[in-house]
Amino acid sequence: MRIVLLGAPGSGKGTQAQRLTDIYNIPQISTGDLLRAAVAAGTELGKQAKIAMDAGGLVSDEIVLGMIRERLQQSDTANGFILDGFPRNLTQAASLDKLLAEVDQPLQAGLLIDVDFDVLLKRLTGRLSCKDCSTVYNRYFSPPAQEGVCDKCGGTNLYHRADDNEETIGNRLKVYEENTAPLINYYADQGLLKRVNGIGEMEDITKAIQAELATV
Template structure:
């Protein structure tokens, strides 16, 4: 099952990705993780990426695609994978399709975790993180038992300075601008499936599983 996972910040994409990995025994391929690992290991692609980052530039798409190609050559991807964080725009989606066609590994599904703007704002602006253990709470949807105190370790809960309405609103608008063409692109190719990312995590995952089951049956 070869999956591109789409979803805004705060959509629960990371949670669903972990559940898919556990059930289907396929790896999540995060381009951010690939970049960090390649830079740390000083691979040829990592050195090129570091040079771009040191110059204050975005890492070119061909370098990122090269890292993805190397990752897909590893044995744990034989059953499939979840691609997270790439593509982010239309050009990247087209380049990815070209590369996967060359590898004879076309995508099976582009899965969108869809959440209304107002709910995303509430999830992100209400986020509280424990300074000690890293546990995450939300003052609207998952408040701690005691205000600003972690339920798990008693540490202090902190609200990130950039988790404010203006900053988050801008992040979501940028995401929407970049992602809408992607949604249309995968829709036109007959690959897009959408799940409403609201409600209980288990219910959302059941909907995701139904889609993946149907996709696998048709493959």
């Protein structure tokens, strides 16, 4: 199963990707993780990426695609993969298609976890974290049983990240809409789009994803 995972920040992509890796025995390939690992290992591509990052620039698509190519050569991708974090725009999507054709591993699905804007905003602006044990809550959907007290460790150091404010989150979602949302039509035009409602219990969403992927 070869999948590109689509969805806005807060859509639950990370959670569902982890579930799908277990179900289908395929790795989640996060481009962010690839970059960090390559830089830490000092690979040739990692060195090139570090130069760009140290200069305050963006890592080029060519470098990221090179890392993806190397990752796909590893044995655990024999059954497929879940690609998360790339592509982020139409240019990258076309480049990715070209790469996957060259390595004879074309995509089988563009999986969209679809969540309404208002829900995304509440998911992202409502996050609370425990400084003592790192447990994460949401003041709207999954608050602690006692306000201000962590259910897990009993600590009272629950905090709201400064960058989890409505303006910052709104800007992140705007960038997604402008750059990444057009990928929905891109994969729909190829007949690859699978759309799942991302609101509800995690297990139910996973089952809905499996039902969609069963048609691949």
